[in-house]
Amino acid sequence: MAIGNFFSKRSDKRGTEANALGRDVIGKADPRRLVLLDDFEAADLGWFWATDSQARLIYLSDNAAAQFGHDAEQIIGRQLSELFILDRNEDEQEGRVQRPLPFLLRARNSISDLEVRIANGERYDDREVWWSISGKPQFDDEGNFFGYRGSAKDITAVRESQRETGRLAQYDSLTGLANRHRMTKRLTSILTAYKAAKRSCALMMLDLDRFKQVNDTLGHPAGDELLKQVAQRLQRIIGGTGEIGRLGGDEFQVILPDIEDRGRLGDLAARVIQMVSQPYSIDGARAIIGTSVGVAVAPFDGIETEELVSAADLALYAAKGGGRGQYRFYSSELKDGAKLRRQIEEDLRDALSQDQLELHYQPLIDARSHEVKSFECLVRWNHPERGWVSPGDFIPIAEEANLISALGEWVLKQACKEAASWPVDLGVAVNVSAVQFGNADLPLVVKNALQASGLAPYRLELELTESVFIGDPATTKDMFQSLKRLGIKLALDDFGTGYSSLGYLKTAPFDKIKIDQSFVRGATEPDNNNAAIITAIVSLANALGMTTVAEGVEAVDELELVTGLGAKLIQGWIFSKAMPQAEVLERLDSGQLKYEAHGPAKHRADRISMFRRIGVIHEDHRYEAVMRNLSKTGARIEGILDVPLGTDLVLDLGGGQLAVCKVRRSEGPEQGVEFEVPLISDGADGLCTRHRISPYMLAAAGMPLAALPPGHYQMPHSDRSKSPPRFLQIDLTSDKARKER
Structure with a gap:
């Protein structure tokens, strides 16, 4: 109108x-x-x-x-x-x-x-x-x-x-994922609301392993395309379960509301690692990367944004330190671990210049005759103050600190020198990292090591992982040819863990394939597909004229299985751990070339030996005890006398972890218990409970609302009067008691 x-x-x-x-x-x-x-x-x-x-x-x-x-x-x-x-x-x-x-x-x-x-x-x-x-x-x-x-x-x-301008300010222009600003804002909003509603929220931090090599070898446009494909894979895995963000570079973050079950989170993290590690096709080139994942859960590991992000960052750092391609849950001990890593990095620089490193050798045994055919050299570090430092601790640090090339060159020269002094004409295998393989000077380094030691080239074998195929195929092929012209051998290590295509095996000049121990472990258990995988790998190797090595064999049933499936060589504790050069020389000088199998008859769930103080709760009483070993399904504890079979107990493992269990074996002060709910992997070499005491419960009992501090928590008792304790506690943590036992 x-x-x-x-x-x-x-x-x-x-x-x-x-x-x-x-x-x-x-x-x-x-x-x-x-x-x-x-x-x-x-x-x-x-x-x-x-x-x-x-x-x-x-x-x-x-x-x-x-x-x-x-x-x-x-x-x-x-x-x-x-x-x-x-x-x-x-x-x-x-x-x-x-x-x-x-x-x-x-x-x-x-x-x-x-x-x-x-x-x-x-x-x-x-x-x-x-x-x-x-x-x-x-x-x-x-x-x-x-x-x-x-x-x-x-x-x-x-x-x-x-709105579009606002969206661009909150989302990553390359991948379309939320950016750091939006993720921080969302996490803060969620944690504020969930704190009032007593809800949980998990946070995953991940970055890409070997992404820099893709940028360096294939170019930044290829790196950008790779990031887009990674984002797409993450969206398929996470779906509507959470919100994904790219924080910058190759760092990603995932917010997962209302998930605190560490079993579920571990499965999700493992799927992320597996899917992200699958090969990528970028403009006709093939790229292989990996990822490491750190996980923290509110309110257990933090109730404020900065606190939770810091916890997830520490867990990610620990996952990368464990060898990459792993996930790790946050624990309060990781703060001390971060300080230790910085100290190890400083000490490692000194170790290289002060001859603190040494090589140990693990034999590779003929599956039929049980005679040694070669040795793999493994670097060991005897720290003057800390004692033996695990390679799992210092090798990842060497990679991050750009020390791996210097360390690798020292190992190669030392291995050739020591192997040349053996009285028997056996081969020696040396691990070569992807960083070393990508160095154009590697053939010259190998040649110099052979000439300086006088070792015959055919006795030297370089062990490579599938990560060496991440770069330009033409460059990789040239490197293989340069190394083979020296007359040395090549082995593909940890086969099957890189989630890569088998296409490269058509042209890669490998002499040997090593079946990763993850396929050997558990292969004898019912309804386990590992035996079928081993069969396939052996058949593939035979067709390509390659020798197969089964790694990590520890039990007699595992030895019988892999031998029956056709593995030519066996490597594992069932024959021998890695030994120093002096012991190798002693065996070889005496002509002891045959090894006897020593190990348990059957593989069983890994048990972690320890001496750890824990709490044991029975009815309305709490006892102090010591845990001597731990597996997913049970534990051995000491410190309480004459506990009847079938007694229900609760083990307080610290950090809010309570494990309900039943006594299955009892001898004096020692009990073997079976968990009602199996423990799960913490992403490293440890075990943890799926669930923890909620800080909301502790706050209701009078404690201030905060992330779970380390240690044990005395839960509030009911108002009813306590009954007399049924068991006698013995202090096994004193020096005197330990010596007597």
Whole structure:
């Protein structure tokens, strides 16, 4: 309805009122002014509206009314606030705080550029149309309020542009995932709300292993494409379970609301590692990367954003330190571990220059004759203060600190030198990292080591992992050819753990394939597919003319299995651990080339030996005990006398971990217990419970709400009087008691 026609006659009472008020709205405008206003409305530069004292619409520009899917005549008389949709959630998310229209109308406040979404029914389907409206309350000469006069304009395009700008500010332009700013904002919002609702939220931190090598060998555009594909894989794995963000570079973060089950989180982390580690095709080139994952859970590991992120970061750092391609849950001990890693890095630099490193050798045994055929050299570090430092601790640190090339060169030279002094013509295998393999000087380093030691080239074998295929195929092929021209042998180590294609085996000149111990472990158990995998690997190696080695064989049943499946060589503790050079020389000088198998008859779930103080809860009493070993299904404890078989106990393993168990064996102060719910892997070499005591429960019992500190927690007892303790506790932690045992 144009302003010029606003005085059209109406037959009903509402129309009469509208005409009367319309004269007030228009005032003494002359015809020329009315024409200008009509042209202004027709051009959609803006529209006009007016209400009566009851906030009912008495005028609306025709073009404005058309956006509702009606004529102006059908809109007149409706409450102004009914024409718009209140959308507070979006305003809050976009950071806008404004009074709603009904409040402003009731308070008779002026309205200035209020953004509202029109209730346009089915006219535009799902399309949102937004207006900016302004208006002022009108009063007559006696001060009586008689309605609003106002204007409106369509700001849909402007708002969509602002929304896109806001989206770009919160999302990563390369992958489309949330960026660091949005993830921090979301995590803070979730933790604040969940703290009040006593809910949990898990946080995963991950970065890509060997991503830098893709950038360096294939170029940054290939690296960008790889990041996009990683983001797509993460979205397929996580789905609607959580929100994924890219923090920058090759760092990703995943927020997983309402998940605190570490079994479920461990399975998810393992799937992430497996899927991300599958090969990528980028512009015809093939790239292989991996990932490491750190996991922290609120409120157990942190209740504030910075605290939880720091915990997940420490867990990620520990996962990378464990050899990469692993996940790790946060524990309070990791703070001390981070300090230790920094100290180890400093000490490792000194160790290389001060001859603190030495080589030990593990034999590779013929599966049929049990005679030694070669040795694999393994670097060992006898720290002057800490004693023996595990390679699993210092090798990853050497990689991160760019010491791996210097360390690898020292190992190669020393291994050739020591093997050359053996009285028997046996081969020696040396591990070569992907970083070393990517160095164009590697053939020269190998050649110099052979010449300096006098070792025959055919006696040297370099063990490589599938990660060497990450680079440019042509460069990789050239490196293989350069190494083979030296007359040495090549072995593919840890076969099957890189999740890579078998295509490279057609051209890679390997002499040997080593079946990773993860396939040997558990292969004898019912309903385990590892035996079928070993069979397939052996058949593949035979077809390609390669020798197979079964790694990590420890039990007699494992030895019989892999031998029966056709593995040619056996490596594992069932024959021998790695031994120092002096012991190798002693055996070889005496002609002891045959090894006897020594090990348990059957493989059983790994048990971790330890001497660890724990709490034992029975009825309403708590006892102190010592745990001597631990497996997923049970433990051996000492410290409580004569506990009957079948007694139900709860082991307090620290850090809020309670394990319900039943006594299955009892001899004096020693008990063997079976867990009601098996423990799970902590992502490294340890075990943990799926669930923990909730900090909310501790807070309800009087403790301040905070992340779980290390140690044990005395849970509140009921008001009923305690019964006498049923068992006698013995202190086995004293030096005297330990010596007596």
